[in-house]
Amino acid sequence: MPKGYNGKILRVDLTSGEIKREEPSEVIYRTYLGGGGLASYFLLKELPPGVDPLGPENILVFAATVITGVPVSGMVRYSVAAKSPLTGAYGEAEAGGFFGPELKFAGFDAVIIKGKALKPSYLWIHNGQAEVRSAAGIWGLETGPAQEKIRQELGDPRIRVAQAGPAGEKLVRFACVINELKHTNGRTGLGAVMGSKNLRAIAARGTEKLEYHDPEKLKELAKLQADLISQWGPNKVMRKLGTPNLVMALNTQGILPTKNFRTGVFEGAQNISGERMVETILKSEEGCYACSVRCKRAVEVAEGPYATSREYGGPEYETLSSLGSLLGIDNLAAISKGNELCNRYGLDTISAGVAIGLAMECFENGLLTKADTAGIEFRFGNAEAMVQGIEWIAQRNQGLGNLLAEGVKIAAAKIGQGAEKFALHIKGQELPMHDPRGKTGQGLSFALSPTGADHIEAPHDTPFANPGPMLGRIAPLGLLEAVPARDLGPQKVRNYVYLHFVWSLFNSLGICNFTAGPVWALPLNKWPELVKAVTGWETSLWELLKVGERTVTMARVFNLREGFGRKDDTLPDRLFAPLEGGPLQGKGIDRNEFADALTMYYEAMGWDPQDGVPTRGKLAELNLSWLDEYLKGKR
Ligand code: SF4
Numbered sequence: 001m002p003k004g005y006n007g008k009i010l011r012v013d014l015t016s017g018e019i020k021r022e023e024p025s026e027v028i029y030r031t032y033l034g035g036g037g038l039a040s041y042f043l044l045k046e047l048p049p050g051v052d053p054l055g056p057e058n059i060l061v062f063a064a065t066v067i068t069g070v071p072v073s074g075m076v077r078y079s080v081a082a083k084s085p086l087t088g089a090y091g092e093a094e095a096g097g098f099f100g101p102e103l104k105f106a107g108f109d110a111v112i113i114k115g116k117a118l119k120p121s122y123l124w125i126h127n128g129q130a131e132v133r134s135a136a137g138i139w140g141l142e143t144g145p146a147q148e149k150i151r152q153e154l155g156d157p158r159i160r161v162a163q164a165g166p167a168g169e170k171l172v173r174f175a176c177v178i179n180e181l182k183h184t185n186g187r188t189g190l191g192a193v194m195g196s197k198n199l200r201a202i203a204a205r206g207t208e209k210l211e212y213h214d215p216e217k218l219k220e221l222a223k224l225q226a227d228l229i230s231q232w233g234p235n236k237v238m239r240k241l242g243t244p245n246l247v248m249a250l251n252t253q254g255i256l257p258t259k260n261f262r263t264g265v266f267e268g269a270q271n272i273s274g275e276r277m278v279e280t281i282l283k284s285e286e287g288c289y290a291c292s293v294r295c296k297r298a299v300e301v302a303e304g305p306y307a308t309s310r311e312y313g314g315p316e317y318e319t320l321s322s323l324g325s326l327l328g329i330d331n332l333a334a335i336s337k338g339n340e341l342c343n344r345y346g347l348d349t350i351s352a353g354v355a356i357g358l359a360m361e362c363f364e365n366g367l368l369t370k371a372d373t374a375g376i377e378f379r380f381g382n383a384e385a386m387v388q389g390i391e392w393i394a395q396r397n398q399g400l401g402n403l404l405a406e407g408v409k410i411a412a413a414k415i416g417q418g419a420e421k422f423a424l425h426i427k428g429q430e431l432p433m434h435d436p437r438g439k440t441g442q443g444l445s446f447a448l449s450p451t452g453a454d455h456i457e458a459p460h461d462t463p464f465a466n467p468g469p470m471l472g473r474i475a476p477l478g479l480l481e482a483v484p485a486r487d488l489g490p491q492k493v494r495n496y497v498y499l500h501f502v503w504s505l506f507n508s509l510g511i512c513n514f515t516a517g518p519v520w521a522l523p524l525n526k527w528p529e530l531v532k533a534v535t536g537w538e539t540s541l542w543e544l545l546k547v548g549e550r551t552v553t554m555a556r557v558f559n560l561r562e563g564f565g566r567k568d569d570t571l572p573d574r575l576f577a578p579l580e581g582g583p584l585q586g587k588g589i590d591r592n593e594f595a596d597a598l599t600m601y602y603e604a605m606g607w608d609p610q611d612g613v614p615t616r617g618k619l620a621e622l623n624l625s626w627l628d629e630y631l632k633g634k635r
Contacts (some may be wrong), residue, residue, distance in 0.1 A: 003030065003213040004534035005066045012123060014197050015056060019130050021108075030537060033621060034065025034109060034481055034546050036092050037508035039081035040554040041110055042625065044088070049561040053085035053189075054171060054196040056116035062103065062162070062202065063110040065510035069101030069210065072222045073229055073291040073521070074515025075530075076100055076233045077472065078161075079185070079507060083562075084187035085196070086173045086351070086407050090450040090558040093176070093190055095162075096288035096512050097183025101442055102160035105206030119199040122163075124154060125204045135200040140166060142344040143181050150203050163347020164191035167394045171195050172424050174351035174430070178343060180311030183288065183295065186348040188429060188451050189407075192619045221522075221530055228480025229292050235521050236516055239285070240294045243317035243475040244274030247325075253462070254437035254582030257431070258325045259380050260357040261424055261574050264435050264548035265582035272320045276332060283310045290386055293521075295514055306337035306387070315339040315349070318331050318455075321433035322353025322607035327360060328380035335383075338390050345394035354430035355404040355442035356389040358412060361422040367415055372400050385583030418451035424572050427452035427564065436575055438584050440488040441496045444597060447569045448500075450555035458500035459518050461485040461492070473518045474499070476541065488593045493600045501548035508547050549624045556607070557627045560634055565611045569598055572625065608635065 001007075007029070011020040039061040051057040064078040078100030084091025103111070107128035120139035121132050136488040138146045138152075143165045151159050160179060168191030169177035175191030176184045194200070212218050228236045237245050250256040258266040260438045272274060281301055286295035297314030299306050300461045315323070315335055323338040324330065342349045362368040363378035370376070378385045390403025405409045408430055412423035424431040429452025436443030439461035446453045463470040463487040483491045499518065506513055509531070516522040521531075528539045559568075571589065578588045602609045606618030613634045619625050 001211070002029070002069065003211055003536050004024065005034070005109050005210070006104065006107055009112060009379070010125065011114045012111065012130065013133065014113060014117040014121065016198060017132060019132070025126065029066055031067070031547070031550070033508040034068065035063050035077065035079040035094065035180055035510050036504065037547055038065075038110055038495045038556065039063045039079050039092060039584065040090065040551055043081060043083070044554055044558055047083060047603050051083060053083040053088065053091070054192060056114075056197065058083050060112060060113040060190070060193050060197065062113075064100045064104050065508060066109070067504045067531060069104040070212065070218060071288070072218065072530065073225045073288045073293060073513040075510060076288045076291060077507070077510040077512055078103065079510075080177050080190045082190055082193045084188040084190075084429075084451065085192045087452045089113045089299070089427055089562055091190055091193070092451055092507070092508075093187045094507055095177070095179060095185040095289075097179040097181070098289045099160045099162040099179035099204060100510060101237040101289045102204040102206060104210060105208060106204040107206060107208060111202065111522070113197065113199065116196065117295065120198050120200055122150065122201040122203060123199065125202065127206055128209060138200055138428055139169060141180055142166060142477035144344065145344055145418070146201065147181060150201060151399070154203060157206055159203050159205045161201050161203050164194035164199070165394075165482050167345040167347045168192050168195035168329065169200070170394070170396050172347065172393060172396065173407045173410075174348045174355075175346050176348045178346055181311060181343055181468050184343070184348070186350065187206070189348075191346045212534050217403060217529070217533040218330040221526065221533060224514070224524050224526070226292050229411065229515070232521050234519055235293055235514070237294055238295045239276065241274035241278065242285070242297045244277055244297065244315070244320055246317040247273040247320055248275065250364040250434070253438055254579065254584040255435035257321055257433050257435050258324050259328050260326060260422060261431065261435060263581035264438065264579050264584055266325035266330070268330075269540055271330040272324040272332050272335060277314070278284070279614070281308075281332065287312070291379070291512070291515065293514060301333045301336055304333065304582070306331070306333035307612070308333065308336040308340045312340040312343040318433050319349040319353070322350045323386055326353050326357050326385055326433065329383045329386055331383045334387060338386055341387065341390045341394070345390075347390065347394055350373035350432050350474070351430040352390055352393060352406065354424055355393060355408050355411065356386055357420070357424070358422050359389060359400060359404060360385070360461045362415055363418050367417050373399040374398055420562045421573060424574060425453060426571065427455050427568050435578055436571065437587050437589055439485045440589060441492050443575065443589050443594065444493070444496050444572055444601060445500065447571055447598070449560050449600065450552075455505060456513060458496055458503050463519055464495060470519065473523065476523075477502075488590070488597045490600060493597050494602060497601065497604045500552065501545045503553045505544055505548035508551055509544075513534075548624065550624060553605070553618070553622055553624060554627070556612065556614060557630055560613060560631045566598070571614065596604075
């Protein structure tokens with residue numbers, strides 16, 4: 001009998017209606033752990049290359065991990081994965097909240113969904129049972145009413161619901177999956193994959209307790225984690241201000257994306273800061289399952305054109321920047337409204353903001369006119385345009401909404417006339433709100449992420465740029481020296497390689513990035529103790545980090561199989577160009593240094609230095625020789 005996890009996954013074929021249970025071996029669980037690791041294993045095994053991401057052949061995986069749901073702060077995340085309709089590459093996104101733990105309590109570690117339901121449906125999972133139900137009365141509803149209706153229909157207010165919103169139904173390519181109306185698997189368009197399968201939601205409820213190998217040790221670690229969270233500086237800031245604390249921090253460093261990444265300082269930063277939120281519209285600090293950090297924000301705007309309900313949470317840093325500084329908007333109420341709308345409709349706020357940024361820059365340069373925008377001045381700084389743009393995208397309304405719903409890569413190609421230079425994406429996924437010109441390791445991270453531009457592939461450069469306590473946090477990896485934030489030499493590549501294994505492991509263990517090392521509370525060396533206390537496995541940091549490396553490598557092979565390679569591991573031209581203002585004015589990323597760092601990274605990974613194809617030996621070392629057949633003709 002496994003400890004800490006169920007040892008069971010659920011398989012649902014929406015075309016035939018068949019539901020099966022499967023019990024993967026302990027070797028599979030220990031090799032891939034869960035989350036991104038387990039999901040990429042199933043996608044590579046079962047998804048043939050070249051399928052239409054929005055076709056019934058695509059496979060959608062919801063995966064918790066072997067430790068998701070243990071009562072220790074931060075052990076809460078689950079992954080959703082599929083071939084991405086936004087990029088055509090590997091798609092994966094993590095979310096906290098409550099759905100991951102509930103899926104485990106309901107009796108399953110993961111759900112694999114194939115096919116397409118004949119009619120709108122949702123999946124109901126409870127205490128080891130599962131059924132596909134009609135979503136006839138739910139299809140078309142915003143996320144709030146849909147969640148309410150599912151709970152009413154099933155007669156239990158404690159049911160947890162992960163769903164695609166109306167944007168997913170309409171196949172917006174950056175539609176997200178959202179649980180509890182505010183915790184999103186935001187990136188790579190996985191809500192559209194749900195929509196394409198006529199699957200509106202998964203509802204889960206479980207009352208069975210999981211057994212742990214060493215409950216006393218687990219209690220000890222839970223107490224240690226709670227003590228660290230209350231004392232460790234970064235976690236104290238996170239509790240007080242949430243991720244919005246980053247607005248002023250990044251603005252001071254000159255890397256707050258502003259006006260479509262033209263500059264890194266925003267004159268209105270103070271007005272959209274975490275501090276201003278606390279003083280004005282913050283109603284409560286909220287959290288995820290069993291987490292004492294409580295970094296989530298719930299905001300309320302009582303009246304006016306941007307009246308906002310706290311039910312949908314509040315904007316995170318990424319949203320304050322993507323719907324704020326990126327668009328030159330310093331109206332906190334309007335940004336909160338934009339955030340609420342994205343959560344009501346099920347849209348990724350990062351991609352939505354960057355899509356509107358594309359429209360604004362095209363408008364200011366005459367590539368779009370009032371004839372395209374229903375008479376609205378689509379200029380930077382216009383909050384009305386931002387809010388209206390989100391409505392249009394979610395509904396695929398007006399020509400412009402339908403265009404932007406395709407993501408900036410496709411939209412810019414359709415606009416033509418050079419619009420591509422205003423489309424800030426990598427592999428088709430819109431840039432997150434971090435400017436790599438002030439932290440070049442993030443540039444590598446953006447370019448190399450298998451999901452397209454992503455800011456949570458590795459810790460950012462700045463905490464490790466100077467001597468101090470933060471550097472001590474990565475010493476167990478042998479990373480002992482400070483490396484300047486803008487350095488792009490061998491030391492930076494080494495830091496990136498080791499640290500992206502750590503963050504990849506986060507995704508396979510379902511650990512929230514804000515609760516564990518390198519930057520946050522629980523130090524790296526405690527992770528093996530935690531996994532042992534839960535599962536009983538006599539593990540080590542070495543074994544766990546190998547899972548991180550294995551998962552990075554599997555996603556690489558997935559993308560190579562789909563035709564991606566070195567040509568796609570790059571940055572938009574704008575990031576090689578100099579910043580137009582702020583303390584880093586005039587600084588860009590050096591193309592030669594970047595290309596050299598990329599080659600060095602491939603070599604460090606045991607990949608071919610030309611195109612980043614993993615060698616036979618590296619696959620063998622990672623117990624991934626079964627992937628060799630996918631790389632025929634590529635070496
Ligand atoms: S730190 Fe914040 S996001 Fe992470 S689990 Fe806790 S409350 Fe959720």
